[in-house]
Amino acid sequence: MPRFFFWMAEVMSKKIDAELVKKVAKLSRLELTETEVAEFANQLSAILDYVEKMEQLDTTDVQPLAHCLPISNCLRDDCAKPSLGTEKILENAPDTDGDFFKVPKILD
Amino acid sequence: MENLEYKIIVGLEIHVQLLTKSKMFCSCAISFGERANSRVCPVCVGMPGSLPVMNKKAVELSALAGMALNCKIAKFTKWDRKSYYYPDLPKNYQISQYDLPLAAAGFIEIPLENGQTKTIRITRAHLEEDAGKNLHTTGNFSQVDLNRAGTPLLEIVTEPDLSSAAEVRSLAVELQRIVRYLGVSEADMQKGHMRFEPNVNLHITKDGKEYKTPIAEIKNLNSFRAIERSVDYEVQRQLDEFSRTGITMETGNKTTRGWDDDAGKTVLQREKEEANDYRYFPDPDLVPVEFTDSWLAEIRAGLCEMPIKRQLRFVNEYDLSDYDAGVLTAERTTADFFEEAVKSGGQSKRVCNLLTQVGLKMANEANCSAAELGITAENLAKLAKMADGGQISATAAKTIMEKMTQTADEPKVIAEQLNLIQKNDTAELEVIVEKILAENAKAVEDVKSGGKKSKAAKGFLLGQVMQKTKGRANPKVVAEILERKL
Amino acid sequence: MDCNCKKLRDDIAAGRIKSAEAVEAVFDTIEKNDSKIGSYISTFKEQAIANSKQLDEKISTGKSAGILAGTPIAIKDNMCTTFGATSCASKMLENFHAPYNATVVEKLISAGAIIIGKTNMDEFAMGSSTENSALLKTVNPWNTQCVPGGSSGGSAAAVAAGMCSAALGSDTGGSIRQPASFCGVVGLKPTYGRVSRFGLVAFGSSLDQIGPITQNVTDAALMMNVIAGHDPADSTSVDEKTAPVCDCLEKIDEPIGNLKIAVVPQFNTGADGDVQKAINEAIEVYKKMGAEIVEIDMPHLEYSVAVYYIVATAEASGNLARYDGVHYGHRAEDIENYIDVYCKSRAAGFGKEVKRRIMLGTYALSSGYYDAYYLKALKVRNLIRGDFLRAFEKCDCVLIPTCPTTAFKFGEKMDDPLKMYLSDVYTIAANLAGVPAISIPCGFDGNDLPIGLQLMAPAFGEDKLLRIARMFESKTDWHKRRPPII
Ligand SMILES: [Mg+2]
Ligand SMILES: [Zn+2]
16 A cells, blocks of 8 residues: 555545435436445545545635646637538437437427 | 506627627538538537637627627636537537626617617627527427537627617617627528527516516527517516516526517426526636737727717718618618718718618619619719709609619719700700790690699699600709799 | 667668568567557558558658658547547447547658557546556556556557557546556656647546657657647647747757756655655666756645546536537437437446546536635646746756556556545646656566656756656666566
8 A cells, every 4th residue: 555645534424415416417417326326425425525635725815727828819710611511420420310410309 | 457567677688690701619611501510510519529719700709899889808808618418519518708708897878769868788798609409390309400509609798777678679779780880790680690588577566665576588589579579578477477476586486488479478488496507617628818909909990980879970960860860870881881972072861862762772672782782982972963953853863873883984974875964954945935835825824813723734834844855854944934934 | 670669760761671561560469469468449450551551652762751750659549530430448439430630640640650559548538547448458568467557558558568669648647657657668748738639539628638658768759749739720739939849859868967856755755665766766867967856845736636636527527528429429229308318328328437527527516516626626726836836946857756656456446436546646736737747667666567757847848858858768778678478
């Protein structure tokens, strides 16, 4: 076992319960089995317990850093180029109807 | 139903399709009515590994529109992903702008029916990509066409400052005029270039207390008529519902409603019990946009006088009716054309008449703007001057103007070719008048006897002269001579 | 045959060896060994031989065959190719045929590389052992009981086992360096923005970077010369003006004078004993070459794993939303409605680790948790970057182990995801800070498993970083050892 200079919190709190896992699964469009729900509840809770070590740091005056790049304004001129075309784009489609992607009826 | 005192509160969300050649983040051409899924590429289909690259023109058009709407343009803006699953949204997130919109805190002035204007505050305007289209077939499935996916849209959000359906309509019309003026959008409602979503509710006073009805958001309206009718309908519906149920904003939920144009009704789509969790976060595939002062100045140079101001100026400066000024300023090129012709010496009312009565009709038939008919402003001014000077008749002016679209000849040349120059030569006309008077003694007598018959007889004699000259005599001059001789 | 990239290229270009012979020899090795090792998800023997013959033809007529002139190269199966599938080792994309080539693939081809196959990986690059591949098991060529590392495990194993001259991997949190370390080869993660990501199937877009896995440092330099540079199709690839591309090969054998190396004591002491020992010996090697060793504190690095597993998963939850069974990819059979298409296809198409990360990322972005997790992580990310900026004020590079351990056994960490995540503790910081980092062989543990030394340099300093790495390599022969399997 490597001797990390930090280690996960031993406390296994339930940050995420089954209900929350189901809610997140719905947002993620993932159908989970009950076993998976239970497993994820445990694992995600453990990971979040660990992640919360970030709270030790005072970040009051720290800017969030979404990107390390020193650049902005990567722009393209407004020129139209040939598209891929219907046949080519539908080649990978799981189901098609003529020139269209096909899905079960969208009820909204 | 009880008679309730109420105020209508409406705010708008508007999506305007920007006038670019290519899509927002890829080089697929923007075009309407193409074969399904033909204008798509790995980027706008969200294929694995594909990455977006910003369209410079779309950014500039958005900033320009923001400026025209008196907004603050952000020096620094970025892109965010808005996540939701829908088959017409290929990446299942939309690239949009969340907390740092490109433009914010502006206003638009709209004309009211009483001739005054009202200021409506603009909350924000941001750039985003459009989704594709789901088509609902008669079968038990839906079809997805992604041609529209990735089209650049400007989303404009207003404060809830509108207080009638007519005002909502007026804003829509005014905004269309503005974006067309600036070349920001074609703003063709039928092609869905402008889509409106009014958020409607009422503040009702009852027994000295104020009640707010739950907000209804009416989705995707794309005609001025539908905008006005749907808001009117919604006002009545909410009044009705409040009278029946007493439900208020506090006790009821915000709803989303669709507009059934045939039935003239709004229809409940869904109740927003929990707000959608869109999980906005900065899109790591794109870098921020930073506007330098010089870039902003370059964009600002594309601004022009706003239509509502121009219309007012036309009334004052050119002595036009509000209606005519409105017609002339509906399109920027027409208004420019008008002003150029006036500057070239055309009398404003005459130029206005030529344009509104002849020019716009021809333009409409030719499916172009009046300025694109092939007539120069100088020649239009010359034509107006000829008509004003009595060298040609009003009917002749119309004929000449039609001809002017086919040839670069000056109106005078055309008039001569077509033999449309009026006879203004008094001496020559006097001879003809003498002759007519001699030939129509009865009529001369009727004129002289005065009374009822006199006016008719005068007209008859004038007509005879015109006939004799094959219509080329200047009726004004003939009338003068007749007056003198009788 | 020694298939080291630079040497082979020189031999082919000079006509001493034919590209077709080299390619065929590599395929012989693959056919002999890859059934044991499992590096390749797909190979393109026919196409590769045909292409190499064409190149030989070109060379025989005296034409330049590009700087990779006929050398056999492997790429990770998350880079799009118009030939073969681009599966990301996932059932979801098992049959996905990209309609375009990734920019790096185009660059390799135009440099004369012969692409021989696509290598195994953790599904969607999520993992540290390649055990998460849904399609294939890859073993460590040094010890088949052990994992090759991941996620670019197939690429590292293929290079170690002589089944290609060089390979491309992708590195989001160590996915090039860690398997390179486990397999005893060289792996370079370039600066974020140095190599185009266009066509790289995204995992964590602000962290992902493509880089070479090679037998030695010189080959890594050669590969960088091929793949580095701005790509107009990737907004996050840095333009020439901001960071000009340097020739990494030109001065590769010139040592850096007055070299100052930063070491972070707490990192070294956190590693296994054998790893510590090897790293200390490596430090001595540098000292002997006159380098100054400076002990520094990088106090925020210990938060790297925490930050990474929020940032990377948040981005991944967005990036992987597109795999929904509508436009491409796996669609489940038992579909009743359109929501099923999403939920069931994703449930069936994704493996456990991918689901786990999508869940974690979705959670971190969802309303109510965004500030505590995602936003907080971005702030700590800035602190981590600050640690690097401070270190590079004083030193040319930072030296730490690539991994706290050598290759571990199959299954050892599979049932405890956090334990697996923590094995990336030394590699993740470079991704968060965007700086280039390289892993080079620096010894073996008691079980004859390779140990990797990691060097990290300031952004866009790949040329210098490679020279520093080459200094060590020129004084040692760890990189010359080959695994017993071949
Ligand atoms: Mg919107
Ligand atoms: Zn496209």
